[in-house]
Each structure stands twice: as structure tokens, then as C-alpha cells.
Amino acid sequence: xxxxxxxxxxxxPVVLGGARAALWLFGTVLFSVALYYFIGVDQGATSVFGDNxxxxxxxxxxxxxxxxxxx
Amino acid sequence: MERQFIARGMLAGALxxxxxxxxxxxFAEPQIQRAIDYESGRDAAQSLLDKAAGLPVEAEGSDPFSxxxxxxxxxxxxxxxxGVAMGGLFAVAYTLACGRVGNVRPRPLALLVALxxxxxxxxxxxxxxxxxxxxxxxxxxxxxRSGLYLLMVGVSVVVLVGGVWLGQRLRARFTAWNAALLAxxxxxxxxxxxxxxxxxxxxxKANVDQYxxxxxxxxxxxxxxxxxxxxxxFPADVLASFRLYSxxxxxxLWATIGVAFAPLAERVLRRxxxxxxx
Ligand SMILES: [Zn+2]
Numbered sequence: 001x002x003x004x005x006x007x008x009x010x011x012x013p014v015v016l017g018g019a020r021a022a023l024w025l026f027g028t029v030l031f032s033v034a035l036y037y038f039i040g041v042d043q044g045a046t047s048v049f050g051d052n053x054x055x056x057x058x059x060x061x062x063x064x065x066x067x068x069x070x071x
Numbered sequence: 072m073e074r075q076f077i078a079r080g081m082l083a084g085a086l087x088x089x090x091x092x093x094x095x096x097x098f099a100e101p102q103i104q105r106a107i108d109y110e111s112g113r114d115a116a117q118s119l120l121d122k123a124a125g126l127p128v129e130a131e132g133s134d135p136f137s138x139x140x141x142x143x144x145x146x147x148x149x150x151x152x153x154g155v156a157m158g159g160l161f162a163v164a165y166t167l168a169c170g171r172v173g174n175v176r177p178r179p180l181a182l183l184v185a186l187x188x189x190x191x192x193x194x195x196x197x198x199x200x201x202x203x204x205x206x207x208x209x210x211x212x213x214x215x216r217s218g219l220y221l222l223m224v225g226v227s228v229v230v231l232v233g234g235v236w237l238g239q240r241l242r243a244r245f246t247a248w249n250a251a252l253l254a255x256x257x258x259x260x261x262x263x264x265x266x267x268x269x270x271x272x273x274x275x276k277a278n279v280d281q282y283x284x285x286x287x288x289x290x291x292x293x294x295x296x297x298x299x300x301x302x303x304x305f306p307a308d309v310l311a312s313f314r315l316y317s318x319x320x321x322x323x324l325w326a327t328i329g330v331a332f333a334p335l336a337e338r339v340l341r342r343x344x345x346x347x348x349x
Contacts, residue, residue, distance in 0.1 A: 002293055012168075013169065052135075056143065059149035065095055066150070
């Protein structure tokens with residue numbers, strides 16, 4: 001790609017730059033999915049921090065309201 | 072450039088989560104409280120029935136957090152962190168979509184990716200397994216319900232990505248308009264078939280064994296041994312409002328992500344020459 005600065009108003013260029021970029025994207029997906037899991041699933045069907053209900057009970061209302069199965 | 076997108080996506084997500092939380096605090100919390108009140112009333116009626124029948128009465132479990140904490144702080148933290156997570160996934164999808172989905176300008180692309188996230192991560196799974204307030208959902212089926220819900224989310228994401236890919240392929244033979252319509256139709260057919268194949272929650276084995284055949288786990292009227300109704304079924308209006316507000320909150324969250332990210336992405340793309348990804 002040698003196109004000098006495509007005007008952003010017209011169209012979007014491919015913006016991925018190599019392995020470092022891929023690593024950042026992968027890390028972000030991992031982080032986001034982990035957050036999603038702790039808010040939506042943990043200590044319901046499965047549990048990471050042992051057999052207590054602290055995470056589940058704390059975000060309980062959000063879990064219901066965001067559409068996750070609960071109780 | 073991807074790092075700038077990720078930071079901005081998560082920021083937009085946090086903002087969306089905050090707005091969705093304020094919406095939830097005003098509209099959803101009263102419905103959640105009504106559902107919890109229904110649950111307590113029903114439990115009390117059930118223990119009376121159990122006592123009359125000479126059965127052991129189930130002890131109330133104690134909750135580690137008060138309702139005030141759950142309904143203010145807990146739901147706030149939960150919604151904002153959910154927004155951050157969705158913003159992160161959104162940023163990854165946006166970065167990958169740049170330059171790969173036809174002639175779309177940066178701002179409309181942000182709205183399209185947000186629409187995709189709303190559909191695949193929430194609305195399509197909701198059509199099969201809608202959000203439920205407290206008091207709806209049997210303890211014995213939480214594993215299966217979680218598995219089915221996450222399966223539905225996974226299928227929706229795969230079908231959406233497949234649909235975008237198919238749309239790009241079809242553009243070689245059709246106009247962009249027709250290619251998009253055909254790809255959307257293919258997605259709808261696949262998703263419809265999957266929804267037909269997956270079981271309704273009421274038809275899970277544990278539920279059929281205990282309650283007979285029903286479509287959902289929504290509590291029916293509680294009856295005494297003579298068949299008289301001693302406690303009503305779950306209030307329909309509470310359920311309808313809760314679900315409507317749930318959809319509205321997610322729509323608000325994703326719309327905020329798209330609208331807030333759009334101008335930020337445009338500025339990032341304009342600053343950096345194409346191909347010079349940092
Ligand atoms: Zn619950």
C-alpha cells in the first residue's frame with residue numbers, strides 16, 4: 001500500500017500492521033471475553049473463584065438486565 | 072493505529088455502559104424490584120403449602136449484598152464493565168473491517184459495526200432466549216440455560232461474520248444492494264433453522280420432569296393440593312416491561328458506541344496515511 005493518505009471522507013483503508021497489531025487485537029478480544037464471562041456467566045453455571053457467590057450477587061441485576069440466564 | 076482504535080472503542084463502550092446504567096437505574100430497577108417481591112411472596116406461599124403438607128420448609132439463603140448495593144452500585148459496575156468489553160470487541164471488529172467490507176466511509180462503518188454487535192451479541196440470541204427478570208428461571212437448569220445462551224451468541228457471531236464474507240463474494244456477481252440483501256436472507260435462514268433446532272427452555276428435561284411441557288420457565292400460578300390458585304403466575308406486565316427495557320438499554324449502549332466512536336475513528340484515519348499502521 002503506497003497510496004498517500006487516502007481522504008478519510010471517501011473510504012476506509014486496510015489498517016492492520018503486522019504481528020504486533022494482531023497481538024493487540026488478540027489481547028483485546030481475550031480481555032473483553034473475560035470481562036463478558038465474569039459479568040454474565042461466572043458463579044452461575046461455572047465458577048473461577050471457588051464456590052461463593054460474590055461476583056454473581058454483586059453484578060446480579062446487570063446480569064439479568066443484559067440478557068444473561070441467571071438463577 | 073489498532074491501539075488508538077482499541078482505546079477509543081473501550082472509552083466509547085464505557086460511556087455507552089454508563090448511559091445504559093442510568094437508563095436501567097430509572098426504568099429497569101422498579102421492574103426488577105417487583106420481580107423480587109413476587110419471588111418473595113411466592114416463596115412465602117410455597118412454604119405455607121409445604122408446612123401444611125408436612126414437608127421440610129426450605130431455609131432462605133442469605134445474600135452477601137443488600138438490594139441497595141445490587142440495585143445501584145452492582146448494576147452500575149456491571150453495565151459499565153460490560154460496555155468496556157463490548158467496546159473492546161467493537162474496536163477489534165472495526166479494525167478488521169476497515170478496507171475489507173467495500174466502499175464504506177469511516178463514520179458509517181462505525182454505525183454498521185455497532186449494529187452488527189447489537190444484533191449478534193444481543194438481539195438475535197434474545198429472540199430465542201429472551202432476558203428474564205429475577206424469579207424466572209429454575210436453579211436446576213442454569214448450566215443448560217447458560218450453555219444454550221452462549222451457543223446462541225456464538226452461532227450469531229459466526230453467522231454474522233459469514234454473512235459479511237458472503238456479501239463480499241456476491242458483490243462480484245450482483246450489485247452491492249442485492250448482494251447485501253441476499254447475504255442478509257442467507258443469515259436469516261440459517262439463524263431461523265438453528266432457533267428451530269435448539270430447545271425451548273421449558274422443554275429442558277429437568278423442567279418437563281417437574282412441571283410438564285411448557286415453552287418457558289415463567290412461573291405459572293401456584294396451586295394447593297385441591298387445585299385452587301393460592302398465588303398468581305408471574306405478572307405479565309412486569310415481564311413485558313423488563314424485556315422492552317432490556318432491548319432499549321442494549322440499543323442505547325450500542326448506539327452510543329457507534330456514534331461516539333465514529334468521529335474519533337475518522338480523525339485517527341485522517342491523521343495516519345493509509346498503510347502506515349502503527
Ligand atoms: Zn438472578
